[in-house]
Amino acid sequence: MNDETRYYWDEDAEEIICPYCGEKYEPSYEDCYIGGEYVDCYSEEEVELTCDRCHKKFKMHGYPAGWRYRTETIDGEATCEEVERLLEGNS
Ligand SMILES: [Zn+2]
Numbered sequence: 001m002n003d004e005t006r007y008y009w010d011e012d013a014e015e016i017i018c019p020y021c022g023e024k025y026e027p028s029y030e031d032c033y034i035g036g037e038y039v040d041c042y043s044e045e046e047v048e049l050t051c052d053r054c055h056k057k058f059k060m061h062g063y064p065a066g067w068r069y070r071t072e073t074i075d076g077e078a079t080c081e082e083v084e085r086l087l088e089g090n091s
Pocket of ligand 1: 051053
């Protein structure tokens with residue numbers, strides 16, 4: 001693993017959090033849309049999503065114990081520097 005090119009949102013969260021810019025998405029049974037696509041928030045399958053805000057792709061994995069979500073960048077999609085820039089723009 002190369003820390004220069006990967007960034008993890010490594011806390012399990014109750015919301016789906018973009019691992020690049022920190023945008024939060026509320027999970028919902030019926031109307032959770034990310035990147036214009038319906039997201040099944042209550043499936044244990046890993047899904048690939050595109051953030052509405054920064055338009056980068058990330059992976060989302062739901063854990064059924066209380067429904068928590070972990071997100072992960074996709075290889076090569078962002079450098080640490082890019083992530084820092086996005087986070088600075090967020091504050
Ligand atoms: Zn984002």
